[in-house]
Structure formats: structure tokens, C-alpha cells
Amino acid sequence: MKKLLLLTLSLLFTATIATAQEFAMTDGSFVTCSGDFTDSGGLAGDYTNGEDFTITFCSPFPTDDVQATFTLWNVGSGDILLAYDGDTATGSPIGVFNSAITPTVITASAANTSGCLTFRFISNATSTGPGWQATMACIDSCQTISNVVTTVPAPDGDGILRVCQGETVSFSATSTYSVDGTGATHEYRLADGTVVSGTTASQTFSGPGIYEIDYVTFDSTGCRDRLLVDVTVLVSTTPDFTGTLAADTSLCFGESTTISGQVVTTQFIADVAPPVTGQTFLPDGSGVAYQTCIDVTGFNPGTTFQSGSDLVDIFINMEHSYMGDLDITLTAPNGAQVELLNYPNSGGGIFLGNALDDGTTTPGIGFDYVFTESAGGNIRCFYSWSRWRNLYASR
Template sequence: MKRFLLLVVTTISFSLSAQDILMQNGIFNQCSPGFFYDSGGEFGNAGNDENFTLTLCPDSPGFQAQLNFTQFALQANQDFLTIYNGPDATYDEIGVFTAVSSPGTITASLTEINPGGQPNPDGCLTIVYTSNDSGPSAGWIAEISCFEPCQSIDAVLVSSTPAANAEDVIRICQGEEITFEGDGVFSSDATGATYEWDFGDGTNGTGQVVSKTYNNEGIYIVNLTVSDDNPAGCSSSNFINQFIHVSTDPDFTGTQAADSTICYGDSTDITGQVEGVTFAIDCANGGVQANLGSQGGQTYSSELELDCFLGQTITNASQLESVCLVMEHTYIGDLEIIIISPSGQQVTLHNQTGGGTFVGDPIISDGTGPGTGWEYCFSMSGTQQLSAGPTIPGGTPTPGNSVDPAAGPYLPVGNFNSFVGSTINGTWTLFIEDHLNIDDGTIFTWSLNFDESLLESDFAFTPMISSEAWDADPTITNTTGNVITVAPPNEGLYCYTYRVTDDFGCEYTEEVCINVLPEIVTEAPSNLFVCDTGMPPYIFDLEVNTATVLASSTIPGDMIVTYHNSFGDASGDIGAITGTNAYSGTDGETIYIRVEYQNSGCHEVLPFTLNVAGQPDINDVPDLVLCDDPSNDGFEEFDLSVQTLGILGTQAATDFNVTYHLSFADADGDTGELPLDYTNTINPQPIYVRVESAGDSNCYNATANPLFNLVVVPRDDASFTVTPNCNGATVTLTGLPGGTFTFNPAPTDGAVIDPNTGEVTGGTPGATYTIEYTTNGTCPSINAQTFDVIDVDDASFTM
């Protein structure tokens, strides 16, 4: 009951305003905030013997009147408040309220609310209040407002950059940005509209034009929600479901070199191979394991979330091809198995029949863990239920008979027709109840298998390779299709790039590198000699050739040198000779040296021969003769090496060492070896020669007498004197006769010289001339003299 009734009477004229309405007969059009009271107002009680009808309508078209009763108290079953959905009491009755059963929030409906009722296009509410003649009711207080119904809003994708293809899929590369422009189609107006984007990867955007970068390969579904400024929170309910396919990294398996490491100077082939990689969303992953205990009456459930059937509903039982469970249980007679769709429809797969038959290979309730699950499938194509299926002996540790899964699929107890009308996307639930004690089991996994034609084709894609080629490189020597032959010129790492483009326009590369090992630099080995003593064996030190062949190598420590008896053994790195420093060989035997870089297989094979021979031959050679220099001192530098080939004759220079000496003792004792560039100390200088085998210093020959002499021949005497005269000059030869006189330089004034006598005639008085005399002996020499022609005396006189 309301209190302070006197205060109500004294303040009613002040507290009531145009926004507040008291119960009375009348029609009021109001949406502005206010209060609706009983006839007693905010502080008074409702009156007795009242019978009022009040209609409240919105003051704006399209709105609906709304009353929110915050206080309500009438005499129970004596005073009544009846509310109608319409402009008078002939319209659909919303309800009759008495006592403290508050109407709560009442909103006018624009359509009929009762079957066969009348629509209420103006959104009015009619309130009828009747009271008896005794006992006051406290009345009510209700907030007045209007409800604006939601207009129809459809979200629309206006455009995207890049645009969708003919299949309405936007295809991009990883890391590429997409710009979306959205809009809404409004049944009323777009004032205050907002645009919220779901990019399908857990991120969102706001605005009509937004941009989004997808860094990871995959399938994304973009949706747009458009909302207006209606306080009721009105939004679009459609889905634009714009599919985004972000290209997958291709599979470059098979893009590789025939040899990842090659020897210096070798070549190898590199094959380019690439395949597009499929990305697909798995739409029917199994549910999680459920362990079925041994307590009777226990229930278990497992959920499976599907999201690959956009907007799809089941229209035919055959669309759900099967439900499969991997399970084991020791007593199927106590199991009830039910499958429940996202819309709440359910079908029983198995219902407590089959008695003590097993499913799978169970372990009977001993707490040692699950047995082995077998897969059982249920389908409307089955011919018998699980409980009627044939059995086969179970395994260990629990002997018994189990339903044979191979005899399935089994017919469910219920019918998949019960799922018709259910949405496919959403949460499917497997419900199991174990009705009896003792026996236990396990549901390991379960799955739903729908007709593949129901699957959204955009939930999988495979980029196709549109172009593929190797990048140009100067070390590529040949290209055949996608196979290149490469021959790097130097040691080191060489990398080659295989570049592909898919039909998304995305470019990918794969790099293949090969390592070129260092060049094996060798010198020719020496043929080895030992003197024929007439008493085999003949022992050769093969190892002397190791230093010879590696003499030019910059990395001798990385080289492995072995000796073999055949080219095949050396090439195959087999049968290496042991005891190489004391090898028993035969005359003319060929030995093969294998020089390999660090056990890499890169090698060279070099042959040399073993020779058993007598003393080397020393052939006669002529003296070395040089003309003396202008000093004529009798000493000159001689190149002794010019005699070597003549001394050896037909013997190979690489097989022998030739040295030069000043005495037989030095030559025989292999001492006092002269440098090859040698200046004589006497003239002539006798020279002795020693020739020894390159492989055996004890096998030698030395000349007991000088083999040749070093001879320095004196130069010719080209001296002469000149006596000038008025016409030229006369010459007196004091040196070797028989030479030739010439001018140097030649004059241009007509002077001439006698080449035999050197006399100059026709000279110009006072002119200077130079005469050269060249001898014609063994060691010619040149001498020059300069003179001036005598001037003619002046014989002029005066009278």
C-alpha cells in the first residue's frame, strides 16, 4: 500500500506533468519518457468502483507502445488490470493481472498475438482497470516508452581489392593486403549505421572500408555485420561468407642436385621439381575419448563441432551416410547410445540389447586400462542392428564374443529421418548411458560422415603452378626442361634459384647449393731408376714421387697420396701398395699414383715407370764458345744447361740429373757442382760431366776427361786514324783489315766514302763527319772517328 496519502493530495498538481499519465478514460499518444500511474497518482491508492479504459499509442509511425511496470499491487481477484494489443478492448488480450502478479514489461506487437487475432499496425496498447467497492489497492507505477522495431538490414560486400574470381573467392599471396568495402541494404534508413568485420582469423575491423593483411596460408571466411542506431540493437542477420584463399607454400621435394659436392672441374645436374600443396579444412574430426565406467546409471557425452556446411540443413536421411565409433565394452546389453544434432533432434543408435556380447576387444572391469577399440559404423544402409550382428572370438585378456565390425554398417535403432530439418553446422553430441554396474568400456573416437556433395567446395584448394624456371647463371652450361647442368669454374659454394609462380600470382623460390672442392694441383712424377746389379730384387723408393707430385700444391696437407699397381685400382681406390719406401719392382713396370683431396673421392691418377738400367750414357758435345765483351778480358758467363739435352741424347731428361764440374774427382764424387750460369776462370776452361739416375744417385756415369771446354774468343781490333783535308779525309787502318767503312750518320751534302779504304771525298769545308769501321772476323767489333773537313783559305785581296 502506498503511503503519505496527504502528501499526494497536496503535491499532485506539481508532480504530474505532460509526460505522466494517470489511469482514466482516454487516448494518449506519447513516446517521450514518463510514468503511467493508477488514478491515485504517484503516492495515492487506486480508487474503488473504477472502470477505466485508457489507450496508449506511439506518437511516431512504426513505433510500438511499451510499459514497464516497476510496482504493482491490487486486491487479489477483486481488482483487475487487463491489457489488450490494440487501440481498443476488442483486440487480442495480452493478459489479466491482479494481486502482485506484475505485468512486467509489455510491448505492443504490430501483428496478431493470438491465432485468428487482429494485427495492430499502430502499435497501441489498451488498458482496462476495474475495481470493487471495498478496500483500496495500492495501484501501480509503470515507465512509458516506445519500442522501435528493427528494420530489415542486409550486409553487402560492395567490392574488394583484389576482386573475387569467377567462383567468388578472393585469392591472395601470404602477406598480401585486401581492401574490403561494405554497405547495408536498409528497409528504413542508414542513419547512424556501423560496420563490423570479422576477418575469419580471430581479428576484426570497423568501418565501411577496411584493409586486412593475411600472413599465413589457409582459408578464411570474412563476414560483415551492419547495425543501425536503434537502441534495441538491430543488426543484419545475413552472412556474406566471403571466402579468402591464401596461397600455400609449394612442395619443392625433388628440387635437388644430383651431387651436392663435386670435384673441381666437374659438372652436375640440378633438377627443379615443384607441386602445389592442398589446403583443406577437416570438417569431421572425431570426438574425444570417453571412458565408460562400471557404475550403473552413469552418462557420458562427447561433442563434435562442424563448421563446413554453411547454411546447410539435412533434407534427406541419406545425407548422413554414417556415424562411426571406435569403442570397446564388455556388455552391450547395458549401453544406450544416442546421437544429438545441433538443432536438438536425436536418434538412438543402440538401446540396451545384445546381452553379454562384447564390442571391440575389452578388458573386463579390472581397472587396468582400456582394451582395444574396434570401429563400428551405423547407417540407414545397414540391414541389421548392432545387437543382432555376427560375433567373432575376442582376444585377450578377456575371452568372449565380440560383434564383428566387418559385418557393418549396422542399422541404428532410430531413424536418421529424425534429423531432417536440422542444421549441419554446430555442435553434435554423442550421448552414452551405461545402465548396469560392473562392466566398463571406452569410446575412443567417433565421426560423422556426410554426403560429400554437401561440403562447401571452397573449403579446400590447391594452387596450380603456372610457371617454373631456373634463374640465369653464367655457370649453367645446359638446360633441358627443368634440369640444368652446372659447371662452376672455381672452388667454393655455388647456389642456384628455382623460381615458380602459381595461379594465385604468388612467387616462390627454392635455392639449391653445391660445393666445389679445391683443385688438385700436381706435377708429373719422375720415372725411377735403379742400377742393374744383375742380382734381383730391385728395390725402389716410390715415396720420392710424393714430394714431386705435390710440389706445386698450395694445400699438400689435404692431399692423400697412395700408390697402386693398376689404373683401375688407383681409380677405384683399392689395392694400395704397402711398403712404398722399399718396393720390389721390375724393369718397365708402371706404378700409378692416386692423389685424393680429403677422402672426397676427387682424385687424379698419374703413372710413372720403374727402370732397371746400367750406367747412363754421356754423349759428346761441342765446346761452348763466346765472344769476349769490349773489355777483351777473356772472361764471360756461360749457360751450361744448353749442353744437357745433347749430353743425354735419347735418354729422357726427367729421368736423369746432369751436373757440371771442374774435375773428374768432383764429378765422380758428386761434389763441387757448378751453377748452370757459370763464368769461366781460365780461358779455355775444361768441364767434366756427371749423369745420374733421378731415382738412384748411385747409378751414375762421370767423364774421366773434360767433355767440353768453355772458350772466350777475343774481339777484333777495329782501330784506325783519320787525317782531314780540304776535300774530306784519308784513313790509316791500324786494326784488322778486311772490314767495311761507312758514314754514321750518312751525310746529305754529296760527300762519299770508300768502304774499303775509308777515304772521304767531296766533303764540305768545315763540315763534321763520323766514320765507322766494322771488322768481319769471328768476333766483329765497331770503331768510330769524327773529323771536320779543313776550311779553304781566303785568297781575296784589295788593290
């Protein structure tokens, strides 16, 4: 009997899927000035019975006010969405919405020092619906502050500064203001965490890597520029000179020899923090689909998979009391799908994790399951302590 499935999915990429960010209703807090806020079913599915989730949206800029503009609204009778003017669901809500009352535009008030909005959604046990979609934005009441950072050495034509290990980069900056720059202050937030006050700074980069520098300008009211990365520095790796040989191993004074050089560049690989979803609660039900969204960050806009092998692994932390009734699918924004577990399958009554089969919805203890592609396009699942089962034959 199916009781509960808790999923925590993470993906490791050498490239990623380009997609607009979607925030499905769940317990959590997010810092954003864009994206779609939806019910737990996402843009394509319905929410479920018995939900009680609280979500908070804040801006990365403390002087902003978060705004939610609802473009779709369709909830079942008795289900309610509460909106709070702040970063917690405490006090009196500024809006209560149900099947008869539709939200439109909700904005954090001027008295709200956090600038955040918090939403709590409660669904009853008898009805569901398509839910909602809202566009998230940040309202900026500050003047426009623009910075120009100049570096020595200068960046390449693509705007990226490329240097060798041990090289020192000097920074200098100027600022312009749409209203007034009187009393403005400036600081560099360097890649090593150092903060340097003023309009000039320098940093020596001793190791290979990708480094981001933020030059911050505050006006007299506390407003700042809105560019979070002003300079990106790529520091080279150490090349491999194995195979470089001289024609002669010993020479007398005044003699010469020929040296044949060989060099192989060393690839730099940056570990990007894997995107992780929240928990997905799956109540008992036959033929009902539930989904959670994986928001991928850490790559340039428009970056896409170049091949199927770019998707390295999928991790699911899961507990479930009956494997035989599961069908698990990973869907890309363009609609392409990978079946991780087909239904029907031969899993039968196999327990995943330490699932509780006691008639309650109390979660048990999830185990980590790693899905990876093997030869022939097969998907294999490896258990957390080296046991594995072939869950999927071919795709």
C-alpha cells in the first residue's frame, strides 16, 4: 500500500537545460526578482488534497519590494491562499483568496522593512484544482546607479578577464547616478571574501579557477547598484610539459643543443552546486500524477545539453512502501523525457528506504538512490550502500 514518497532530486551537469525559473508551492524561502510562482502541481498539474505549505519570496536588494502578479487562478471550494506582508506567515494576512476571491497584484508595503512576501496555501480533503500562476518581480524605488570597472590587464573581447596563476589584477571604477551621488560610498567585494573600501583595489590570484568581483556603490539613502558581478576572472591551470626533452643530456661550455617541447593543457572543471528540489508528498491514489520542479542555476542563460551524456547522475532520496506502483519520469522543459522507473514494473512489494506501512502519513527514513546511464542507453539505479538493481531495461 502506498503511503508516502519523499523526493530530493539533484542533477550533476557538464551543461544544463535552459528554462525559466519556476517556484512550485512548497515550504521554503527564495531570493529572486523573476520567475513563476505556481501551485504545487506546477504549470502543468493540479495541486493535491491536504496541503499546508508556506513559501517566502525576498529580493537580493534590501531596498526592493517584492511583487506577485497573478495571471491564472482556479482553486477548489474550501481551499485558501493567505498572503502576508513580510518574511513570515505571522500576524494578519494582507489577502485571503479562495474560489470566490481572485488575487491580482500583491506588493510588499513601504512599512515592510524586509521587502518580502509570504504565502500560505491550505487545501482541504475533498477538492483540488489547476491552481495558479503568478509572475514574481522586485519593485525598485531607488535611483539608477551605474558602475564601470576598469582592470589592468584588460579583459578579452567577451568581457572575461583571463590571467595566469600568480598574476595581480588592479581595479578602478567610476559611478554615475540618475539623481544625485552626494554622500555615496564604494567597496569591492573580492573573490576571497575580502571587502576593500574605495574606488580602487587589487588582488593576486594564486590558484586556477573562476573568480567573481562585485563593485558596490551605495547612495546616501542606502540604495545600491543592481549589478551583482562586475568582473569575472578566469585563472589558468598549470600545463603539463611531460615529454619535453633535450637532444643532448650533457654539454660542454659553449656547445648548443635542441630542445623539443611538448605541452598539454590541463582542463579546468568547475563543480557547480547541484540543483535540489524540495520534498514531494504523494498521498494514496490510483493513476494520479504528482510532480516537483528542479530549478537549475549556475550556468550562462541559454546553455543547453549538447548530448545525453551531459546528464551525469540523478539522485533521489526516497522512502516508499510499495515499489510496484511507482512510475518515475524526468521531464525537460522542451518535453523530452527519461523514464527512471516504468509502471508496471517487477518491484512488487519492495520497500524503498525504511518506509512506514502503518496506515499513517508519517514519513519514514529515505535512502539515497543514484540513477546513472550505462552502456546501451540503459538506466541503472544504485542503492546507497553499493547494492544495485536494474530498474529500467531500455529507453
